[in-house]
Amino acid sequence: MRVQSLTLVAASAALLAPTTFPDAPPAPLQDPARILLPGAPDRVEPQRADRSGVRVGPVPPVPAGRPAPPSRVGPDSGAGARPKRSGNEGPVRAADLLARVRDCDPVSRGRYRSDAGAPADIPVCGSRDAVYWKADLDIDCDGRPGDRCNGRTDPHFSPATAYTESDGRPLDAERLPYVVVPGASDTWDPGEDEVRGGSLAALVHGDRVRYAVVGDVGPRDLIGEASYAAARSLGIPADPAGGGVASDVTYIVFKGSEAEPIEDTAAAERAGERLAREFVDGG
Helix, strand or coil, rough: CCCCCHHHHHCCCCCCCCCCCCCCCCCCCCCCCCCCCCCCCCCCCHHHHHCCCCCCCCCCCCCCCCCCCCEEEEECCCCCCCCCCCCCCCCHHHHHHHHCCCEECCCCCEEEECCCCEEEEEECCCCCCCCEEEEEEEECCCCCCCCCCCCCCCCCCCCCCCCCCCCEECEEECCEEEEECCCCCCCCCCCHHHCCCCCEEEEEECEEEEEEEEEECCCCCCEEEEEEEHHHHCCCCCHHHHCCCCEEEEEEEEEEEEECCCCCHHHHHHHHHHHHHHHHHHC
């Protein structure tokens, strides 16, 4: 869990015009040039205490009568069936996803920090079907305690997560790949882009693509965090006290999607692959 940064993104930050950032220093906020993903430069990783902190949650359940999101997946949804791929065979490749999110139209009104004290240079970008960003990956070990995630292994461990399993218990960071989104703020409100607990996400690091759900909520000014299980699946060191990676993780969250129940990892993987294929194909 992250410690809240002392410096917040200004609530009055102007809406960012499209800019660019591959392999170049981050553009100043007023630069109208186009942002490219991937692109944020590597940053020196600070101490764990600067990257973790109190969680937001648990988040109250959706009120009764609220319409269900359009891309709900679960045991009875047919999500396990292999989609027709218009001649494209095999799993979605990391290169295909990165090409799809190379151009970025920011949906955030400002930029996020990867860690407390780091530059605020990470925008949340968006398209019709997804929101995405490129950042570091810090380890979220919160939720149900286990052998790897507990108060002894993680000095900032919290037994709660913003979202819970179908039986009301906190999520299990050791077993469930999940990503963390920033708390709603004037910079960006995930709910406005149909991102909620259980939304499906694709994570890209190197040549690996793995699928996860939105499972926790972090500080309002920091971005770039995922569960112990998500880090392991990407080949990233998952030690909650000092693991993670300083850059080059791309997070793609599919708008309006939802894994139900949130803890059904197999269903999330199948549905994530289907949504990723549709996203790459421009559907």
